[in-house]
Amino acid sequence: MTEAISAASTAEPAWQWPRAAYVHVPFCAHKCGYCDFASVAGFDHLADRYLAALDREMADHLGHPREVDTIFVGGGTPTRLAARQLSELTRILGRWLIPAPGAEWTVEANPGTLDDEKAEILAAAGVDRISLGAQSFRPESLKVLEREHGRPEVEKAVAIVRDRFPRWSLDLIFGVPGSSSADWERDLEIALEFGPSHLSCYGLVYEKGTRLWQGRERGEVLPLDEEVERAMYEHTIDRLARAGLSMYEISNFAVPGHESRHNLVYWANEAYFGFGVGAARYERGVRTVNTRDLNAYLRRIESGQPATGPTEELDAEARARETAVLMLRRIAIGLDRGDFRLRTGFDIDDLAGAAIGRYRDLGYLIDDGPRLRLGREGIFLADGILADFL
Amino acid sequence: MAFDPKFIRNFSIIAHIDHGKSTLADQLLLQSGAITNREFREQLLDDMDLERERGITIKARAVAINYVLDGQTYELNLIDTPGHVDFHYEVSRSLAACEGAILLVDATQGVQAQTVANAFLAVGGDLAIVPVLNKIDMQASRPEEVKEEILTSLGIDPSEVLAVSAKTGLGVPDVFRAIIERVPAPAGDPKAPLRALIFDSKFDDYQGVVTYVRVVDGVLRRGQKIRLMAGETEYEVTGLGRFRPREVPCDELGVGQVGYVVANIKKLSDVNIGDTITQVPGPAQVALPGYQEPVPVVFCGLFPATHNQFDDLRTALQKLSLNDSSFSFEPETSDALGFGFRCGFLGMLHMEIVQQRLERESNLSLVQTAPNVTYEILTVKGETLHISNPTRIPDPGLIEEFREPIARVNFIVPTDGIGAIMQLCEDRRGIYLKTEYLSTTRAILTYELPLAEMIYDLYDKLKSATRGYGTMDYEVIGYRAGDLCRLDILVAGQKVDALSTVVHRAHADRRGRKLVKKLRGEIERHQFEVAIQAAIGSRVIARETISALRKNVTAKCYGGDISRKRKLLEKQKEGKKRMKQVGNVEISQEAFLSVLDDSED
Numbered sequence: 001m002t003e004a005i006s007a008a009s010t011a012e013p014a015w016q017w018p019r020a021a022y023v024h025v026p027f028c029a030h031k032c033g034y035c036d037f038a039s040v041a042g043f044d045h046l047a048d049r050y051l052a053a054l055d056r057e058m059a060d061h062l063g064h065p066r067e068v069d070t071i072f073v074g075g076g077t078p079t080r081l082a083a084r085q086l087s088e089l090t091r092i093l094g095r096w097l098i099p100a101p102g103a104e105w106t107v108e109a110n111p112g113t114l115d116d117e118k119a120e121i122l123a124a125a126g127v128d129r130i131s132l133g134a135q136s137f138r139p140e141s142l143k144v145l146e147r148e149h150g151r152p153e154v155e156k157a158v159a160i161v162r163d164r165f166p167r168w169s170l171d172l173i174f175g176v177p178g179s180s181s182a183d184w185e186r187d188l189e190i191a192l193e194f195g196p197s198h199l200s201c202y203g204l205v206y207e208k209g210t211r212l213w214q215g216r217e218r219g220e221v222l223p224l225d226e227e228v229e230r231a232m233y234e235h236t237i238d239r240l241a242r243a244g245l246s247m248y249e250i251s252n253f254a255v256p257g258h259e260s261r262h263n264l265v266y267w268a269n270e271a272y273f274g275f276g277v278g279a280a281r282y283e284r285g286v287r288t289v290n291t292r293d294l295n296a297y298l299r300r301i302e303s304g305q306p307a308t309g310p311t312e313e314l315d316a317e318a319r320a321r322e323t324a325v326l327m328l329r330r331i332a333i334g335l336d337r338g339d340f341r342l343r344t345g346f347d348i349d350d351l352a353g354a355a356i357g358r359y360r361d362l363g364y365l366i367d368d369g370p371r372l373r374l375g376r377e378g379i380f381l382a383d384g385i386l387a388d389f390l
Numbered sequence: 391m392a393f394d395p396k397f398i399r400n401f402s403i404i405a406h407i408d409h410g411k412s413t414l415a416d417q418l419l420l421q422s423g424a425i426t427n428r429e430f431r432e433q434l435l436d437d438m439d440l441e442r443e444r445g446i447t448i449k450a451r452a453v454a455i456n457y458v459l460d461g462q463t464y465e466l467n468l469i470d471t472p473g474h475v476d477f478h479y480e481v482s483r484s485l486a487a488c489e490g491a492i493l494l495v496d497a498t499q500g501v502q503a504q505t506v507a508n509a510f511l512a513v514g515g516d517l518a519i520v521p522v523l524n525k526i527d528m529q530a531s532r533p534e535e536v537k538e539e540i541l542t543s544l545g546i547d548p549s550e551v552l553a554v555s556a557k558t559g560l561g562v563p564d565v566f567r568a569i570i571e572r573v574p575a576p577a578g579d580p581k582a583p584l585r586a587l588i589f590d591s592k593f594d595d596y597q598g599v600v601t602y603v604r605v606v607d608g609v610l611r612r613g614q615k616i617r618l619m620a621g622e623t624e625y626e627v628t629g630l631g632r633f634r635p636r637e638v639p640c641d642e643l644g645v646g647q648v649g650y651v652v653a654n655i656k657k658l659s660d661v662n663i664g665d666t667i668t669q670v671p672g673p674a675q676v677a678l679p680g681y682q683e684p685v686p687v688v689f690c691g692l693f694p695a696t697h698n699q700f701d702d703l704r705t706a707l708q709k710l711s712l713n714d715s716s717f718s719f720e721p722e723t724s725d726a727l728g729f730g731f732r733c734g735f736l737g738m739l740h741m742e743i744v745q746q747r748l749e750r751e752s753n754l755s756l757v758q759t760a761p762n763v764t765y766e767i768l769t770v771k772g773e774t775l776h777i778s779n780p781t782r783i784p785d786p787g788l789i790e791e792f793r794e795p796i797a798r799v800n801f802i803v804p805t806d807g808i809g810a811i812m813q814l815c816e817d818r819r820g821i822y823l824k825t826e827y828l829s830t831t832r833a834i835l836t837y838e839l840p841l842a843e844m845i846y847d848l849y850d851k852l853k854s855a856t857r858g859y860g861t862m863d864y865e866v867i868g869y870r871a872g873d874l875c876r877l878d879i880l881v882a883g884q885k886v887d888a889l890s891t892v893v894h895r896a897h898a899d900r901r902g903r904k905l906v907k908k909l910r911g912e913i914e915r916h917q918f919e920v921a922i923q924a925a926i927g928s929r930v931i932a933r934e935t936i937s938a939l940r941k942n943v944t945a946k947c948y949g950g951d952i953s954r955k956r957k958l959l960e961k962q963k964e965g966k967k968r969m970k971q972v973g974n975v976e977i978s979q980e981a982f983l984s985v986l987d988d989s990e991d
Binding site for chain 2: 022202203204205226227229230233250251263266267269272274278279280281282287289312322325326329362364377379380381382383384386387388390
């Protein structure tokens with residue numbers, strides 16, 4: 001029976017049946033002040049149980065191994081796991097996920113937690129892409145963000161990664177309280193000196209409930225002026241373009257061909273599996289999210305229950321609108337009218353003709369006939385524009 | 391055969407809000423056997439949810455009660471009156487149908503503004519007053535002091551004052567006796583041509599308009615041809631009866647009797663409160679006195695929040711007007727708000743009630759413009775215009791004299807609140823008339839105030855200045871010239887007609903600055919800079935700028951973020967939908983309402 005389902009499923013298009021898998025590893029040395037991911041510090045003793053639970057969850061959910069085009073192991077800090085555990089994690093993933101030829105397999109790593117041994121294990125298992133969370137090289141900014149590493153750790157991590165993995169990326173954050181445009185420009189130059197083929201540059205978000213958010217609420221943390229943030233963002237776009245890294249999503253820049261294929265799955269609103277605490281999945285139009293509580297996750301998986309929390313299934317039109325919003329985040333390719341119609345069954349001009357016309361006239365949207373994409377000013381004001389597609 | 395008028399008593403209960411009028415009415419029904427104990431429930435006479443919530447009887451009703459005293463059966467007609475300041479005229483018509491009134495005063499709260507206002511109406515109408523203290527069983531009651539207040543404010547001898555508990559029924563038999571002994575029987579000529587006073591009406595889905603009448607002369611019969619004297623319309627009486635308290639049909643109503651008439655009248659607006667019903671042929675020559683056209687005094691624009699709901703709004707207003715003919719509405723077009731209606735109300739409370747009903751009964755989301763009054767304008771050409779929409783006020787150069795309605799306002803306040811109320815009235819261009827002391831702790835303060843200065847929030851301000859103890863009553867006394875001007879608001883260079891208001895010139899700068907500042911806080915930042923200006927004619931008196939949105943973009947949107955981010959954007963979009971478009975600028979409903987809010991900040 002599972003075979004029959006599998007046959008039917010794999011015949012379905014990628015926006016229905018997953019060809020991508022996300023796996024979450026929640027363990028961290030320390031919880032950063034801006035972080036609102038499902039991450040925990042001081043629970044490393046649960047790592048072995050957690051890996052066993054991941055294995056169980058994948059077995060229960062998948063039934064048999066599935067072929068995928070992308071795997072993304074995120075956190076938390078996956079490389080917080082001991083070498084032995086990391087090795088076990090790759091074995092578990094290998095048991096349930098079969099990388100298709102040419103598949104992409106990314107693992108997130110934090111400078112300071114990656115060593116040669118762990119890198120070897122990952123490379124040997126088939127991991128071909130590392131995403132390094134550098135965030136900043138400026139000590140004051142790192143302190144505000146509560147990051148426990150500095151520039152030397154990033155240098156070391158890059159040295160470890162550079163020769164072992166064909167592709168790697170750095171994560172950076174701009175708009176950190178107390179930083180100036182010059183500070184950010186310097187960070188960006190340092191990052192470029194390392195020669196990454198991919199950069200994620202995020203404007204700092206004050207996520208509700210984080211320590212940084214609380215600080216802002218109490219008036220202890222003073223957010224940067226919007227004008228300064230905008231200048232930082234503009235500089236990023238221009239500087240990286242000159243360095244040959246083109247902006248392919250609102251916060252993502254890559255040498256052509258080095259884009260994160262896994263993340264492109266999200267922005268095409270395609271299906272993906274999700275495993276681990278707090279992981280989200282999207283299968284056949286249904287989104288579910290696992291509990292963010294590590295102990296609850298372990299208990300439920302260990303007792304044979306799914307760990308899922310809220311479920312969401314949108315009707316066809318709402319799904320189409322959501323697809324448009326995600327596709328338009330893709331700066332270079334944007335939304336292709338034919339592709340959109342094929343995937344959603346809707347004509348984008350029927351759904352949002354008025355908004356398209358208005359924003360095209362303002363220059364916020366570029367419409368070249370087959371394709372719609374955000375214009376330069378549209379990038380800075382994307383939320384207001386995209387909301388009109390919903 | 392008609393009942394002998396000698397044994398009929400027609401009376402009302404007049405009271406301030408919450409002084410227990412409905413409870414006493416129910417108690418009278420209970421003790422006369424008109425209702426059973428099971429039916430004795432609070433506010434039997436109030437049958438609309440909204441009234442029940444507010445504890446206000448808006449629509450009058452009449453109940454016929456039989457009561458036996460010393461072996462003689464009497465017919466007592468209790469005519470209910472609206473209890474709020476906005477319904478002065480309606481109250482006066484209900485009282486005109488009576489020979490007496492129970493003046494009910496809460497023995498814990500004492501004399502209040504509507505107690506005095508309604509008592510004066512009753513005295514002015516030559517009614518016999520039966521003063522009654524209520525809630526006499528409560529710990530906090532202070533009967534002697536309150537009797538003193540009644541004496542001071544109304545000149546009523548304390549020895550005449552009865553004491554009851556409407557809730558428990560204590561003392562109520564004395565009330566029956568007093569009504570019978572003190573209220574005169576109706577006088578009228580049974581042989582004269584029919585004259586009956588219409589003191590209320592309501593719309594019934596099955597019967598059409600039901601009018602409430604009091605026969606003064608002659609006899610009203612089923613099947614009779616009647617004429618409404620002011621309306622100059624004729625009908626045939628198809629149904630006649632009385633409430634006891636449920637409808638009981640009858641064949642005729644004689645002199646002094648009170649009941650309802652059904653006469654195939656289609657619209658509530660075809661019947662005017664205060665009009666006289668007579669017979670045809672052989673009509674009476676002179677109508678009963680006191681008839682007035684209903685005149686709305688407060689106006690506002692009502693617009694559907696979404697532009698395609700104009701027809702729905704019209705349907706809702708029409709439906710509502712079936713039950714309330716005292717508000718008016720006519721189509722209005724606003725550049726900013728699109729198609730809507732300019733509505734007129736008897737007062738602020740009336741306006742609030744109508745709006746709540748609209749939103750509740752029709753599920754419409756409405757944008758309301760600032761309430762305003764009717765202005766009288768003498769143009770340089772010598773024409774006199776009455777304008778109830780600020781946008782229609784001519785340019786300053788065309789105005790010879792700009793007049794506004796003035797109200798005489800009575801405040802009853804604790805003496806320690808006098809200073810605060812005086813300040814309030816000074817700030818609102820009030821003219822002090824007098825202070826009368828009800829007792830050592832409470833006083834009646836009388837002012838003349840421009841009606842426009844009262845309609846936003848004077849009542850709320852009064853309540854907060856007196857910790858809830860102050861009450862007020864007002865009456866519009868006429869028009870007076872003032873140094874007034876129209877204040878316009880421009881958003882991004884475009885005049886927003888719906889935000890135009892009339893202000894006194896001395897207050898124009900302050901008001902203009904405040905308005906633009908307030909709007910700056912209420913209008914969200916746009917993708918471009920937005921200027922907000924206040925202007926009189928072509929002269930800009932205040933300006934604020936809303937800077938352009940420079941960066942508004944969600945940095946992270948990965949697998950686990952999608953639902954949450956989409957919901958955030960949806961919320962943003964929902965908010966936008968309810969906004970009104972002025973040029974390229976979106977203005978929220980709150981922004982429009984903020985123009986009303988006069989609070990200092």
